[in-house]
Amino acid sequence: MPYDVIVIGAGPGGYVCAIRAAQLGMKVAVVEKLKTLGGTCLNIGCIPSKALLYASEMFAEAGHGLAPLGVVVDAPKLDLKTMMKHKDDTVAANVNGVAFLFNKNKIDWVTGEARIAAAGKVVVTGGDGKATTLEAKSIVIATGSDVARLPGVEIDETTIVSSTGALTLAKPPASLLVVGAGVIGLELGSVWARLGAKVTVVEFLDRILPGMDGEVAKQFQRILEKQGFKFHLGHKVANVAKTASGAKATIEPVAGGAPIALDADVVLVAIGRRPYTEGLGLEALGVATERGQVVIDAHFATNIPGIYAIGDVVRGPMLAHKAEDEGVALAEILAGQAGHVNYDAIPGVVYTSPEVASVGKTEEELKAAGIAYNVGKFPFTANGRARAMRHTEGFVKILADAATDRVLGAHIVGFGAGEMIHEAVVLMEFGGSAEDLARTCHAHPTMSEAVKEAAMAVAKRAIHV
Ligand SMILES: Cc1cc2nc3c(=O)[nH]c(=O)nc-3n(C[C@H](O)[C@H](O)[C@H](O)COP(=O)(O)OP(=O)(O)OC[C@H]3O[C@@H](n4cnc5c(N)ncnc54)[C@H](O)[C@@H]3O)c2cc1C
Numbered sequence: 422m423p424y425d426v427i428v429i430g431a432g433p434g435g436y437v438c439a440i441r442a443a444q445l446g447m448k449v450a451v452v453e454k455l456k457t458l459g460g461t462c463l464n465i466g467c468i469p470s471k472a473l474l475y476a477s478e479m480f481a482e483a484g485h486g487l488a489p490l491g492v493v494v495d496a497p498k499l500d501l502k503t504m505m506k507h508k509d510d511t512v513a514a515n516v517n518g519v520a521f522l523f524n525k526n527k528i529d530w531v532t533g534e535a536r537i538a539a540a541g542k543v544v545v546t547g548g549d550g551k552a553t554t555l556e557a558k559s560i561v562i563a564t565g566s567d568v569a570r571l572p573g574v575e576i577d578e579t580t581i582v583s584s585t586g587a588l589t590l591a592k593p594p595a596s597l598l599v600v601g602a603g604v605i606g607l608e609l610g611s612v613w614a615r616l617g618a619k620v621t622v623v624e625f626l627d628r629i630l631p632g633m634d635g636e637v638a639k640q641f642q643r644i645l646e647k648q649g650f651k652f653h654l655g656h657k658v659a660n661v662a663k664t665a666s667g668a669k670a671t672i673e674p675v676a677g678g679a680p681i682a683l684d685a686d687v688v689l690v691a692i693g694r695r696p697y698t699e700g701l702g703l704e705a706l707g708v709a710t711e712r713g714q715v716v717i718d719a720h721f722a723t724n725i726p727g728i729y730a731i732g733d734v735v736r737g738p739m740l741a742h743k744a745e746d747e748g749v750a751l752a753e754i755l756a757g758q759a760g761h762v763n764y765d766a767i768p769g770v771v772y773t774s775p776e777v778a779s780v781g782k783t784e785e786e787l788k789a790a791g792i793a794y795n796v797g798k799f800p801f802t803a804n805g806r807a808r809a810m811r812h813t814e815g816f817v818k819i820l821a822d823a824a825t826d827r828v829l830g831a832h833i834v835g836f837g838a839g840e841m842i843h844e845a846v847v848l849m850e851f852g853g854s855a856e857d858l859a860r861t862c863h864a865h866p867t868m869s870e871a872v873k874e875a876a877m878a879v880a881k882r883a884i885h886v
Pocket of ligand 1: 429430431432433434435452453454455459460461462463465466467468470533534535536563564565566584585605697699700701731732733734739740741742743744772
């Protein structure tokens with residue numbers, strides 16, 4: 422019997438879409454070429470990186486964060502094997518969790534590589550080379566993304582690594598050169614910096630964290646420099662070659678000038694990710710793509726009836742929660758409901774120490790759009806809880822429409838920013854104003870009081886600064 426839906430790819434977009442579709446009564450199959458479910462996010466992305474970020478943060482805290490609190494720790498020793506086991510166990514618990522949910526929701530999990538032979542027909546080639554044809558009313562492309570490569574630079578995943586290799590290094594490199602000052606480069610750079618590597622970051626643009634609020638990025642860069650990071654902004658990598666002891670990179674100022682040679686034990690190429698559609702047969706089917714992305718309409722439909730796409734393979738930020746929300750919305754649309762994603766309120770978090778979190782518009786975007794806005798800011802140095810925990814770095818910034826006071830963006834650098842940002846996300850979902858946030862009672866003492874104070878600062882009435 423044909424399926425209602427076949428989802429290709431079991432990442433956060435695909436597996437969530439499948440579960441929601443099954444909840445809504447559809448007969449669902451998911452085709453995944455990896456042996457485990459969860460896609461990039463659970464296997465080689467969000468989850469393993471966060472396991473290593475947490476463990477390495479604890480190592481760094483034990484090394485120099487506890488003495489001022491009167492907790493005396495002898496120089497902590499690194500047991501990288503156990504740290505990696507913590508990461509692997511975390512991944513296993515998560516991917517097995519998805520398998521449990523598939524079972525619970527009676528979703529057929531088909532292992533193999535999928536090709537769309539025609540609308541309604543998916544050919545799956547298993548590890549043994551045998552092909553099976555599955556049929557469905559609707560096909561969802563959720564094939565995600567892959568590492569973007571630097572032309573001429575060969576990734577061997579031991580000396581010249583992508584994010585995948587950077588999650589499994591056998592020992593901390595003495596020196597790590599990170600190409601790309603985006604989220605993944607700074608997160609994995611932080612992991613190895615905490616475990617002893619001297620980290621140098623090369624970035625083509627003249628700033629770190631492209632796309633995030635400029636003031637936030639500047640302050641965050643200063644914080645990372647205090648942690649020992651070195652930055653070469655406005656530089657491009659001309660080449661990277663392996664040497665007897667590691668690798669040598671030649672970088673050049675984008676504006677012109679003398680090249681610089683940099684030696685490193687390990688080079689991490691973290692220049693971004695590209696949509697992945699290889700082997701799907703999209704060209705033969707005539708499915709429209711643009712710069713590698715599958716083109717969709719507001720309801721996730723491609724130009725071929727019955728074929729849909731979600732997640733990293735389509736436009737928008739390459740984030741797991743964006744993919745998940747699209748998965749839910751599409752399943753609901755296929756069930757005749759009004760599934761919807763609000764792209765103006767998708768948070769982004771950098772899980773470093775401190776964290777960086779943002780939602781909505783940056784100051785740069787508001788200026789470019791000619792929207793008049795008011796800014797409210799509050800530093801964590803003036804927050805009691807932050808002082809009590811010695812986490813006073815950073816600030817909260819709220820951007821509100823000058824005419825209506827509606828919150829258009831929120832940006833936080835600080836301990837726990839990735840959790841705090843959600844009160845701004847919920848507020849924005851409900852079209853709330855800075856005054857709404859300012860008049861909402863916040864527990865004392867909490868880091869979140871800084872969010873309230875920043876909202877009060879929009880009307881120049883913050884109390885504690
Ligand atoms: C190191 C790293 C850290 C990250 N950290 C975060 C984070 O903290 N927060 C966050 O929001 N995002 C993070 N991301 C991004 C996040 O992983 C992606 O946005 C997310 O996984 C996208 O989900 P997806 O379902 O679109 O695709 P994917 O997760 O890429 O899943 C696609 C799946 O499709 C399968 N597939 C592809 N083609 C076929 C085929 N023809 N047949 C069968 N199967 C196929 C693939 O094997 C894969 O399992 C991180 C990424 C990396 C690399």
